[in-house]
Amino acid sequence: MTGLPMPNDPIGVISDILAFDKAVKTALDFAKKDRDTVVIAVTDHGNGGISIGDRATTKTYDEEPLSAFIAPLKKAKLTGEGLSPSLMPTGATLRKSWPLISALPI
Known part of the structure; x- marks a missing residue:
């Protein structure tokens, strides 16, 4: 997993979780x-309290399989960081520009 908390990306x-799972599997196999x-796997940081859906967004949230919420995310091609160069002026950084990007209406 990365060493920095993600801005709810x-x-x-x-x-990162899929990569972490793969790394842990490799360590366990070894x-x-x-x-x-002995394999000890722990997180190094939080991720901003992110959640994917709730009863307000999906009435049957507590009955849906996790895959119903994760599958669409697995199809994504870019993270927020990967998308940011096309949204920011040349030379800007995600850390400096995130307040501007996250404030954009969608």
């Missing part, structure tokens, strides 16, 4: 073969 969060290795 669901694609960035999902991408530990099973080695039989003398």
Whole structure:
């Protein structure tokens, strides 16, 4: 996972979690073969309290499979950071421009 909290960027969060899962699987596979290795996996930061949906957005939220909410995010091609160059003037950084980007009406 990255060393920086994400500005509630669901694609960035999902991408990092999938990469983390893959890395943990690799470590566990090694530990099973080695039989003398302990794997400890912990988070290094929070992600801004992000949530994906609730009963206000989907009446049957608590009955829906998790895949109903995650599947559309897996189709995304860019994170907020990946999209930012096309939204910002040359030389700007995401950290400096995020307040401007996140304030744009959609």
